[in-house]
Amino acid sequence: MDVSNWIVTIGGLLFIGLIAWFFWRPKKGGSLAAKGNSGYQETTIQVKNGYHPARVIVQSGKPVRFEFTREETAACSEMVIFPDFQKSATLPVGKKVIIELPPMQTGTYDFTCQMGMYRGTIIAKGDKK
Structure with missing residues (x-):
């Protein structure tokens, strides 16, 4: 391999790393x-x-209500999934969708689109005493 091939290969790997860092x-x-x-x-x-x-x-210990409003037509935003609660919802463009979750224990809980590109986190914290 000559120098130009090495430069292209290294540049491509750096670009892939940048994309992975951006999403995750x-x-x-x-x-x-x-x-x-x-x-x-x-x-x-x-x-x-x-x-x-x-x-x-x-x-933590109190129920949660989310109001999702989808403002785009990208396929990735069509659905939201809460795997820890076995809940999901379809998100029509321009409509409000209410999702209610039960009280949570202290910890973190993820929610994603069906493709896993859009990611969110719920952080349940205990009372400060």
Whole structure:
């Protein structure tokens, strides 16, 4: 292999690594779920080039209600899946979809699109005493 082949190969590997990092890198921060009058912790999630917010912080031991609004037509955003709760929902464009989850133990719970490209995390935290 000559030098130009090595450069192309290394460049391609770096590009693949960049793509993998973009989709699967750890996310920081998060949005705190609001406590609603219904007893649920509530958060609105916009679906457009991913989930916004992609990290939601909730209090453990209390039920959670998500309101998803899909604002794009990409095939990857057609569905949201909560594997730890055996729940999923189809997300029609421009419609609000409510998903209710039971109280959670302290920990992290993932949600994704059906292709696994859009990813979100629920962080259930215990009471601070």
